[in-house]
Amino acid sequence: MIFRFLPLLLLLLECLTGMAQSQQEPWVQAQEHIRRGEYIQSVPILQKLVESDSTQVEAALQLGFVQQRLGQLPAARKTYETVLRRDTSQTEALNQLAILSEKNAQYRRALHYYQRLIQLDTTNAYLFKQAAVQYSRLEQLGQAIAFYNKAVALNPQDIESWGELTRIHLDINDAAHLKLAGECVEKGLTIDPNSIRLLLQNSRVDFRLGRFAEVITSLQKTMAQGDSSAFYQRMLGRAYYEIDSLDQSIFTFRRLLNAGEETEYVYGGLGTAYLLKAKKIRLILISMPSVISNRPFNWHKPGCLTTRWAWEMSMSWKANLHPSNGLLKSTRKPLTCPNVRRLCTDWLSCTIPIR
Template sequence: MKIPYLLVFIFLINSPGLWAQEGQESLKPIEEALASYQYQKAYSLLNALSAEDQNSEAYYALASSTYRALGYSNEARSIYQAWTDLDSTSLEAWLQWAQLESQVQEYDEAFRIYSKLLRLDSSNAYFYKLMGQLQLKRENPVGAMGAFMEAAQLNPKDSWIQSQLINLYLEFQFYAQADSLLEVNLQTDPDSKLLRQLALRSAFIQKQYPEVLEQSVALFQLGADSTYSLMRMQGLAAYHNGNYSLADSSLQRAIQLTQDRETLYFYLALCKFALDANAAGEAYLRAAIKAGISKAIPVYELNLALYLDEEKRYTEAIPLYKSVYEANESPLMLYYLARAYDEQYKSKTTALSYYEQFLEKGQDEPFRYLEYSRERISEIKKVQHFQAE
C-alpha cells in the first residue's frame, strides 16, 4: 500500500529518529521530546548539545523539525544551509527547506530550491508536483502547466495532478485537451466527484447545457452537496435547455447560498415569465435592478420596460427606456419612447420628437420600426395641421 506523500513528510518530521546515527545517544532525549510534541523542551535540549554533536545530519534533522514546529524560520534556514553544506545532495534537506520557504510565502526562494531539487533528481514526479503547486502560488500558470505535465508523465495515475492539468487547460481555453483528459480519467474513475465537477465546469464554459445537466445529475447521485456553484450551473443550464421548472428550483436554492444575487434574480425573472408567473417575474427584475452593480443593469431595465409596455403601464416603462438610452444610446430606445408617449398621452408633441430622432439616428434599425415611425409622423402632423386650422 502506498503511503501518501504528505503522510510521509509528517512522519519524517515527527520521527527524526530515522535520521539518527548509531551511537549518538545525546540526541535520543530530543527525539523523545519531539515524539511527544514537546518542542520547547527539544529546543532547550538542542541548545545544550556540544559543538561536536551539532554537526551531523541527525542533528540537523532534529533541529530543523524543532525550529519549524516553533515557527523559528530564520533559525531553520540556518540549519538547512548548514545541512546542505554538509551534504549538498541531501534531497530531504532541500525538500524541507523549499517547503519552509513556500510556507512563509517566500515563493522566489522556494522556486530556487525546488529547481535545485529537480536538478538533483529529474525523475521524481513528486518534486514536479510540488513545483507545479508553487508555480500556481507564484501566479505563473504556464510554469505550473509545464511542471504538472512532467509530473503526469512520470506518474500518470495521480488523479490530483490530472485535475490540475484539466483546470489549467480550461483556464487557457484548451477545451479539446481538457475534455480528452477528462474522458480518459472518467473511464478509470467514473465515481470521482472532482472529475465530475471539472466535467461540469468544462461543459458550462462551452455552453454544452445538456452535458451540464447530465454531469449535475451524476454528481448528485455520487452524494455531492448542493453548493452554490453546482446549483447555479444546473439552474442556468436548465434555463437555456428550456427546462424552466428545474431552472426555477435550482436557482431558488442557489440564491440562498450567496450574496451575489444580481444575475440569479434576472434568470429567475426569465423563468417566471416562461412559466406565466408574470408578477413574480416583474418582482425579480426589480430585485435584479436594485441589486445590480454590473454593466448588465440596462439589460434588466429594458426587460422590465418591455414587460410593462406589454401591460400598457407606459408611465412606468418610460423612465426605464430613458435610463437604458442614457446608458448605451441605442436608437431603438427612441422608438420605444416614442410609442410609449404616443400610447399614453393625448398630446403627441413629445412622441413626434422621439419618432423624428429615431428616424435620424436609427437608420440601421429594423425596417418595420422605421416604417411605423414614418407613418405615425405623417399621421400626427396631419392631425396637428387640422387642429391648427
C-alpha cells in the same frame, strides 16, 4: 609479553566505549524528549550535539524539525541552510526549505529548492507537481502546464495533477485550451468517475461547449454526493432553461434564494427562467384558437374559448417583468375555457414573488 600490555589495552577500550556512550547518551535523551512531545527540552541537547560535531547531519535535521514544531521557523531555516552548506545535495534539508518557503508565500524561492531536488531525482513525480504549483502561483501558466505534464507522465494515476491541468486550461479560456481541458478531465474521470472536483470541472467544459444535458448529468452526480456550491447550482439552473426544462430551472434558482443566496446572478437566472416560461405560455395561448377551430378567432366575443384577458395575460410578461429580480406578477380571473384556465393557473402558481 602480551599479558604485560593487557591492562593498558583494556583501559584504552574502556575509554573508547565511554566516549561512544557519552556521544550516544545525549542523542538517546533527545529522542526520548521528542517521543514524549517535550520539544523545548530536546532543543539544547540537539544544539550541543550539532556544535560539538559538525558532521552530525541527522542531529541538525532533527533540530530543524523540533524548531518547526515549536513555530521557530526562522531558526529552522537557518539550521537547514547550515546543513546545506555542509552538504549541498542533502535532500531532506532542500525539501524542508521548500516547505518553509511555501509557508511564507516565497514561491520563487520554493521553486528554486524544488528545481534543485528535481536535478537530484528526475523520476519523482511529486517534485514536478510541486514545481508546477509554484509556477501556477507565480502565474507562469505555460511552465505550470509543462511541469504538470511531466508529473502525470511519471504518475498517470495522479488525479490532483489532472485536475490542476484542467483548471489551468479552463482559466486560459481559449478554444485550443478548452479542448485540452476536456482531454485532461476525461483522463482524470477514467481513474475516478466519482471525483467531485473532476465532475465539476467536466460540467464547466461541457457548459462552455454548449452541452447542457451533460452539464446536468455531471452536476446531478455531485449533488448526490453532497455538493451544493452556489456557483454550480446557478450553472445547473442555467443548463435547465437552456434545454427548456423551465420548471426545473425555476425550482433550482428558488432553492438558491431559499438558501440565502440572494445575489443578482440568482435573481437574473430566475427572471430569465420566468421570462422563457411566459413566452412559452404566450405561444401556447396564441396557437390555441387555430388548433381548436378553423374559424376566424374573435377576442371580443363573450362566449369564446378564451377571453381577451387571457390574451392580455399572456402578453403581460413585458410589462410585469421587473428588471432587477425578474419576478412576474399577475392577478387571477375566471376563464371560460377549462384548458386555458388550467394553463394560466399553473403559470400563476409558479410565479408568486419570493419575499
